[in-house]
Amino acid sequence: MIEIGSFIKLQRTKQEMTQGDLAKGIVSLSYLSKIENLKTEASPEIIQMLCTRLGIQIDNSLDATIQEKCKKWYSMLFEVNDKKDIIATYNEIQNLMDTNLTESLLLFEIHKIRYYLILGDFDEALIKINELNEISGTFDNLHLFYWYKFRGNYCSILTDFSTAIYFYKLAEEKLNKIEMEEHEIADLQYTIGVTHSKLRNTLEAIDYSNLALEVFMKQYNFIRCAQCHIILGISYRRIRMYDKAIKNLNLALHLGQLSNNNQIILLTHQNLGHLYSTRGDSNESIKHFQEVIQDDTAQTIDNLNSVASLVREYYNVQDYENAKKFVEQGRELIRQDSDREPYSKHYYYVINTYNYLLNDEFEKFEKFVIQDFIPYLNKQKDFATLSIYSELLANHYEKFGKYKKASKYYQVANFAYKQITNI
Known part of the structure; x- marks a missing residue:
């Protein structure tokens, strides 16, 4: 069961209520602080009065319903789902959480980090991390598993992959102390594999991706299998095992087409483009990058990746007219993405480098x-x-x-x- 002091603190800060507002006429400020920081156990009467002021019912009758809804929502955060559905389910659960004391609260609050990252609201994710950090000393091993994993996710978004791998390894250590479903373990293994790939730890990326792939294959999860094959394709390319790289990327492309998953298809074309560029086959490389920018469903970051790659390929084969054409396309994409998120900032540098050279x-x-x-x-x-x-x-x-x-x-x-x- 969640510690009642942590629950009260979370609800009070969420409602932007000061300790003075909550404590007035019930307890002293110092006593409320002790309750919130788990340094004392208040009487049931005081807890009831504090919860009443917060508008919360102490009623466990809905706990099973809340747990079931949370489980459904958590799974939505790890599969391809419409963001509108994820937001609607979140709002439904949040309304229940705001008025009921439930042991699902802490896990729900921790999953909000992942939720905000999916929505691209990185500031809110950081606010939630800082808020939860104050009570992280009360987390059990299950809470800590997700706490470390999602903090790793946040660091990955900021391209701080060394810190991300630190948190992922802490999460991995918790697997010995909790019961976790096989697909959850595989998801962490895949995530660690991706992060090792970002850090150019190629052998570790291959090992972790193969561990995850073994599970996803048993479950016939084509999309997750494709994701693992992409990491393996990238890794084998880096150690110049090109036949294995092509085999894995073609498998990913096939699985993406079977699943009608454009995100997988586009990502595979990008990586096939990089592979053929590495082999010095610019014509084949350009063909795959063109597949991305000709797809109307491609996101800005996908287009930026492919446009920057096309600029480089055309420059290398001295087709300066096409290189200039895609520089202008890249600059327009950067203007549209004026905030220059961590990933798009990289392409800002690439595009402008070639812009100065070509002019x-x-x-x-x-x-x-x-x-x-x-x-x-x-x-x-x-x-x-x-x-x-x-x-x-x-x-x-x-x-x-x-x-x-x-x-x-x-x-x-x-x-x-x-x-x-x-x-």
Whole structure:
């Protein structure tokens, strides 16, 4: 059962009520503080008065109903569902939570972190994390599992993958202390695999993705299987096992088509584009990136990824007319996404780098890459991209006979390359 003090504190802060407002005429401020921080147990009479002032019923008769509704909502957060349905179910449960004391409350509050992330409301997710952090000392092992997992999700959104993997590993440690359904364990394994992939820990990404894939295959969950195959395709590409990479990505594409899941189909085309680019087959690479931007259902971030990749491919084959065309398309997409969320910020740098090059604005190109792009990539520990654009800068300096500067940035590129091949 949730500690009553934690429940009272959550409800009071949610209603923007001060301790003074709640305590007035019932208990002293210091005594209410002790109740909320679990330093004393109040009498049933005091608890009843505090709950009455908060508009809450102490009635467990609806607890089974609330638990069932919560279970349904939690599953909606991990599968492909309409956001309107997720929001409607959330509002229905929240109304019950606001007027009933239930042991489902803490788990529901923790799942709100995931909920806000799905809605793209990262500020609300952080507010919820900070709010729950004050009572996290009362969490049991089940609460802690989700608390760590969703904090990892939040860090991933911010592209802080090192901190994300720290929280995911803490969640993984809790699996020895709780009963968890197989698909939940597989979801965490997949998530850890994705994060290792972001960190370029290629062998770990392969191991965790295979663990998750084994479960999802048994459950005939085609979408989750496809997601695992994509991570495996990316991982095998990075260690130049191209046949295995193509096999996994084609499996993902097939499963995405079977499930009629455009998100999987688009993501697979993006990764096939990157694979063929790595192999030096620009024509095949361009074909897959074009598949994405020609799809009306593609989101802005998908289009930005593919447009930036097309700019690079066309530039590399010296088709500068098409490169300029897609630079303009990329700049328009960036203008539409003016807040530049963590993921789209990367493409802002890529598009502007090529914009300066293609327009012969070489001083701006050099300044932008050296002062803005490279520091950003170092901060993100994105060594793969760092190696590409350090080499681009070095080639530029060599072309103009600035060999000392060229040598400096070839060294930066070599250092970055060593980081990503150290597997």
